Amino acid sequence: MGDLIHTLPALTDLACRFPDLRVDWLAEEAFTDIPRLHPAVAQVLPIAWRRWRKQLWSPSVWRQMRACYQQLNATPYDLVLDAQGLLKSALAARLVRRTPLGGYAADSIREPLASRFYHKTYHVSRTLSAITRNRLLLGQAFGYQPDLAHIRFGIQPGARPAWLHAERYAVLLTATSRAEKEWPEAHWLRLGAALHAQGVAVVWPWGNAVEQARALRLADGLPGSQAAPKLRLAEAAGLLGHACAVVGVDTGLTHLANALDVPLVALYTDTDPALTGVVPSARAMNLGGVGQCPDVEAVLAALARCQAGVAA
Numbered sequence: 302m303g304d305l306i307h308t309l310p311a312l313t314d315l316a317c318r319f320p321d322l323r324v325d326w327l328a329e330e331a332f333t334d335i336p337r338l339h340p341a342v343a344q345v346l347p348i349a350w351r352r353w354r355k356q357l358w359s360p361s362v363w364r365q366m367r368a369c370y371q372q373l374n375a376t377p378y379d380l381v382l383d384a385q386g387l388l389k390s391a392l393a394a395r396l397v398r399r400t401p402l403g404g405y406a407a408d409s410i411r412e413p414l415a416s417r418f419y420h421k422t423y424h425v426s427r428t429l430s431a432i433t434r435n436r437l438l439l440g441q442a443f444g445y446q447p448d449l450a451h452i453r454f455g456i457q458p459g460a461r462p463a464w465l466h467a468e469r470y471a472v473l474l475t476a477t478s479r480a481e482k483e484w485p486e487a488h489w490l491r492l493g494a495a496l497h498a499q500g501v502a503v504v505w506p507w508g509n510a511v512e513q514a515r516a517l518r519l520a521d522g523l524p525g526s527q528a529a530p531k532l533r534l535a536e537a538a539g540l541l542g543h544a545c546a547v548v549g550v551d552t553g554l555t556h557l558a559n560a561l562d563v564p565l566v567a568l569y570t571d572t573d574p575a576l577t578g579v580v581p582s583a584r585a586m587n588l589g590g591v592g593q594c595p596d597v598e599a600v601l602a603a604l605a606r607c608q609a610g611v612a613a
Contacts (some may be wrong), residue, residue, distance in 0.1 A: 302534070302553030303577070305335040306454075306560050307431040308384050311439040313455035314447045316341035325376065327393060334534035335557070338456035346372055348393055373397050382442055383419065384435050386410035391418040403442050409434075430576060452580055454560035458542020459535060467502035472541055472558070474549030475505065475519065476512040481571040482551045484594070486519065491597045492548065493523040501545060504529050506537065506554065546604055551577065559585050564607040570594050583610030 305328060312324065323343050326336040330347040337345050348369055356362045373396050383394045383404035394402050395418050406422040407413035416422050423441040425434045436447040475489055493503040503526035505516035516528035532540065537554060541547055542561040549555030550568050558565045559579035567579045567587045574587035581587060584607045588595040 302332050302335060303556050304385050304431070305332055306553065306556040308435045309335075309339055309454040309456060309560055310432055310452050311384070311435040311447070312339055312341050313453045314436055314445075315439050315443060316455070318445050319443065325378075327373070332534065334538070337535070338459070338538060341455065344376075350389065350393065370396055380442065382439065383415070384438060386412065386415055388412045388415045391415035394418070405434075405438060430578075430580075432580060454562070456538075456560055458561050459539040461543040462536065462540050464530060465504065465540070469500065469545045470502040470504055471496050471546040471548070472504050472506060472544045473519075474547065474552055474554050474558075475515060476508055477550040477552040479571065482569075484550055484568050484570065486515070486522075488597050488600075489519055490522050492600055493519070493526055495597070495601055496546065497523065497525055502526065504540065504544075506532060506540065546608060548600060548604065555579060564604065564611050566600055566603045566607060568595055568600070583607070 315322065315324070324341055325344040325346055326342050327346045327348055328336055329351060330349045331351070333345045333347050336342045349365065353362045353366060378397060378400045381394050381397045381400050381402045383390050383402065386405040386409070391404060401420045402418065403421040403423065404416060404419040406424045407416040409423070409425045409427060410416065423438055425437045432452070433449060436449065440447045473489060473493060475484065477483055496503055503523060505519050505526065506529040507513040507516040513528070520526050520528045529540065538557060538561065541554065541558045541563060544563055547558040547563050547565045548568065549558060551572050555565070555567050556579060559567070562584065565579060565585040567574065567585070569578065569587060569589035570593060571591060573591055574589070578587040579585050586603045586607055588599060588603055
């Protein structure tokens, strides 16, 4: 999900310079709600490689793969651009026949073999953030220099959740892909209690059974807070986009909150925010880093600054 969100500002740049350009987006089926949030995307084409690879012997999977191939080739394109720069994304892009394929040069990506599948390659430093890399990639491919001093994701959150009755609420994103990137549950409860004392309701989202168990446990530990229901990504965007505060670990929904421009503190304990952090602004901050664990007081102070940035 993070890769898709990191591409949104590049798409905003492109749409500003070429408003009549048609853009279709190929995305893993679980994440198709993300590109649909951007008004410049005409069509989102789903691919289900994560699911297909587990059942490659199934005739129904082969029928779905054939249907995906046909859909990819139903529209004539001038260019296919692989913004992810992985072998799997390059192979997926090559499914579009009779169309030039562009992507990162071999020295610009984590999987250099992917560049062998491109007809045109572009050099972008790997030391830059993912968002900047994508903006420069599209700029080179379409012949313009993006204004890196300014950034706009270009998406809107959609409707406020009907099930949420609190006027002011904070979303606390506790779930991430690895245990090393988590923040201690005791810290989450102290943070939630401090927000509750400020008259802010606390919501705990989740995505799978393990995360749901944690959300329910935290909700039990903080009376007055609630575990969210199971949410689609579009519904999660509505929840995040109308929050008065979001605090999250290194996970896709934290980056989605950043794209929706809400007061946000992103917590890092095992990854480098200089490379994969949220875009800092008056209303968004990164805390922590590799081998670091921000304390609750630092998070509350940072969140107050981000909320003040919105008020200003």
